Amino acid sequence: MSCPHPARALARWLWLPLSLLSSAVWSGPAAVPPEQARLYVSSEKDHQLAVFDLEGKALGQIAVCQRPRGMAFSADRQHILVVCGDSNELGVVDRQQGKLVRRLPLGESPETLALSPDRQTAYITIEDDSVLAAFDLASGKRLFEVPTGREPEGVLVTPDGHEAYVSSEVANLVHHIDLRQKKVLNHIKVGQRPRRFSLSPDGKELWVSNELSASVSVVDVATQKVSATVAFKLPGMRSTDITPVSLVHSPDGRSVWVGLGRANHVAEVDTATRQVRRTVLVGKRAWGLALNRSGSRLYVANGLSDDMSIVDTATGKALRSVSAGRVPYGVLVYD
Numbered sequence: 585m586s587c588p589h590p591a592r593a594l595a596r597w598l599w600l601p602l603s604l605l606s607s608a609v610w611s612g613p614a615a616v617p618p619e620q621a622r623l624y625v626s627s628e629k630d631h632q633l634a635v636f637d638l639e640g641k642a643l644g645q646i647a648v649c650q651r652p653r654g655m656a657f658s659a660d661r662q663h664i665l666v667v668c669g670d671s672n673e674l675g676v677v678d679r680q681q682g683k684l685v686r687r688l689p690l691g692e693s694p695e696t697l698a699l700s701p702d703r704q705t706a707y708i709t710i711e712d713d714s715v716l717a718a719f720d721l722a723s724g725k726r727l728f729e730v731p732t733g734r735e736p737e738g739v740l741v742t743p744d745g746h747e748a749y750v751s752s753e754v755a756n757l758v759h760h761i762d763l764r765q766k767k768v769l770n771h772i773k774v775g776q777r778p779r780r781f782s783l784s785p786d787g788k789e790l791w792v793s794n795e796l797s798a799s800v801s802v803v804d805v806a807t808q809k810v811s812a813t814v815a816f817k818l819p820g821m822r823s824t825d826i827t828p829v830s831l832v833h834s835p836d837g838r839s840v841w842v843g844l845g846r847a848n849h850v851a852e853v854d855t856a857t858r859q860v861r862r863t864v865l866v867g868k869r870a871w872g873l874a875l876n877r878s879g880s881r882l883y884v885a886n887g888l889s890d891d892m893s894i895v896d897t898a899t900g901k902a903l904r905s906v907s908a909g910r911v912p913y914g915v916l917v918y919d
Contacts, residue, residue, distance in 0.1 A: 654696025
C-alpha cells in the first residue's frame, strides 16, 4: 500500500531506538574483529537480506519488506536501513536479533538512500514521485522534498551534509542540491541513464555511471562540470550490452571499480590516467558493488545469475561465486 505523505501515517510508525541516533557527527566506523565481520546482500525477489562472512560462507537470511534495494548502517551500525521498492517503505533491521524491527512509510517506488553525516536524516530517491525526500529517523517525519527529473535513482550526500547529488535516469542529468536551502542549485549534463555515484576520497571528483552510454562521467566538484568521460569496451561485445551501474573508489583513491551490468564484468579504472586497468569476469548482470575496509576484496551482486562474486583486487581474479538469493541488488559490508 502506498503512502505519498508518510508524515500523516506517524501513528503507525514505531519510533526508532535511541541507539540509532547520535548527536555527534558520525566519524566513520571502527573496525570489528574478523570473526564478527559480515556481508549483507539485498534480494529483490526473495524479500530478504542474505548474510555471509567475508569469505562468502552463508550464515542465514533476514526477512524484510518487499523488494529490498539500497541499504545503509545506523550510527552504531547495529541496525541496517533498507529501502523496499514494492512495499514503499524503509525497513529497519536489528543485526543482533536478525530481524526486521521497524517500518517507515515512503512514497511510490523508492530506490535508494544516503544518510546525513550524523546519521539522523535519510535522503531517499522516490522514483514515481520524482523527488528527493528527507526523513527524520527519530520521528519518522518527512521533513521536505526537492523535485528532480523523472526516475531519480542514485543519491550522494557530501561529507559536510550541506549538499547532495541525485541522478535522473530519464533527464540524463545529475541534480546538485543545496540541502539547507532545499533547492536544486544546478543541473549537470552527463551520459544516458545516469545511475550511481562514487566520490573520490579527497572529495574533488564525483564519478557517475551512465548505464546506456557504456561510460562513466567524471565531474569536477569545484566547477560542477564534467572533466572527463571513461568509455568501456569489451572484445566481441556490443556497447549496448555494457551497462555500468554501481561503482566504488578504492580506499587510496587510485582506482574506481565499476560494475558493467549485462556485460557480466567489473572494470578497474586508474583514476589518474582514466584508463581501464583490467576487467574481471563475474556473474550475470554485475550490479551492486562493495569493498571491504582494506580494499582487498570486491563483492559483486549479480542480478541475473542470483549470486555474489568475490574478487581479489590485488590479482584481479574472481575467487568464488556464492548463491545470494533471487535478483541480488546491493551489498553492505560490516567489518
